[in-house]
Amino acid sequence: MSKLLDPKVLMAIKELSLAAKTTIDGFMSGINKSTIKGQGLEFSQYRSYQPGDDLRSLDWKMFARSDRYYIRESEIETNISIRFLVDASASMNHKDGDFTKIDYARYLAASLAYLGNLQGDAIGLYVINEAGIFSMAAKQDYQHLARLFYQLEQIKPDKTFITPIHYKELYAGAQKRELLVFITDMYETNEEIFSFLDTLNTLKHEVVVFHLMSPNELELNFKGYSTFEDLETGRSVQIDQDKARAVYKARLQEYLEATRIKLLDRRIFYRMIRTDQPLDAALRDFLNQRNKLNV
Template identity: 60%
Template sequence: MSLLESYILTSIKNLPLAAKTTIDGFMSGANKSAAKGTGMEFSQYRTYMPGDDLRWLDWKMFARSDRYYIRESETETNISLRLLVDTSASMDHRDGNYSKMEYARYLAASLAYLANMQGDSVGLYTLKEGGIFSLAARQGFQNLNRLCHELEQAGPKGKFTHPVHYKDIYSGGRKKELLVFITDMYQEKDEMYKLLDLLNALRHEIIVLQIMGKNEMTLDYKGYTTLEDLETGATIDIKAGAPKTYKDALAKHLESIRHELLSKRIYHRLLIMDQPIDEALRDFLYKRSKGY
């Protein structure tokens, strides 16, 4: 099954990726990226790759070498989308047709496709226990295919990335980006908040898409009486009357996450996995386009 499902792409193709942002020059439905061409400071050549814009082929280089080269400039695109995907073991939680990891893959691939279609560059970080995998933000369908391949190989296993690895995320990178963090917000010692604080300090705009299973929301596990933590292995028995207590505690927990992210000026959206992915994306993108 392809991550780029046609029914999802058809559903979101006419929606702007975002409307309000702190990134300079970002405008709803009129992204001013794709900034390569004549009249700009020349930087380097690179080998042509399928999916590259043919307008930037250097025909003089072709005449001299009989090979195709793309002429790149120093000018950066106005918009760069960076997808950060939680690949820890808690993302192996399953509800209905999807695990959280599968749901996250579809979300990320669809947003990457939309950014690519709008002419924006898109990159990827997969966050895992042993470190962070990085795919540079680029334009073109070859980059999109590579991103989807990496998503298919990603997790879920282990714990969330240790803060010691966070320093590697933007070492050498200064360009402001639109960051979409796809996660279940399962953390032991506020390690995710530390990550978000780092990204905030770099003045990126951040969106957190929190994925939860419907069975997590209702504590409905169809006859199971013992639950196991996918990351620590700890177990807990479900006792009579637990659902009511659990729901109250969960509501407070989700509200604390929402409040914490709001205090950091981070957009937060809770996605429940019983909602079809195309509907969840369409609803999220529509509300972003309206500024809420």
């Protein structure tokens, strides 16, 4: 077991589905099975024989009992490919209390990857910053999951977010649509994150965005500080927190609402998470909401 996995978190989410009932390219339903009928493993229903049906699907025991031809249908189990995208730009080093944003991102990705692997899904990883995209193919086995945990542990946030010149990595794996779980602080200077998300949308992936924010960001409560430095650009600014707090919080709420709407318009599932929120509670709330929306 990776040190990134907390038994309390796993107990809270183990009975929930990450993928839920997605609708593209045979993604699984909330219980890891599609609604596609065929020669699967688990019995679903009988239906009357129709001309053109595969005779191998006839149930001869039913014929012997009823003297009628029936096709035995099963639900075909279909696994999906889930890729975790982790923002590794320098702003993810922001710290409040004992955790940086990248710490929270590691635990979040590890827990969901464990859940997906437990449900039989292929798990992959992108680590993203100005240097490019580290790509780890999606596979379904425990050794691969262990390698993914190792790569999460090695992430060292640096510089700014990715530029379009590196998007070729995204297109390289575009043959199969995936469920993409993007973990980020949404820090950008020139709409680079939204440009990135628009690229993911053109590839017809389903995208979930976890927006990480720390309590001191949300409340503008950096005790003892009056000078603030941008972790990505190095620029600094002096702020009287007490005087600026009311205006800051109002503008922050406007920004968060605008972000939510912009992602909703792109049909991207958005969830803002405070880094002081217990991970088990945050994940259980998210997974319950996701399952309800996709029923």
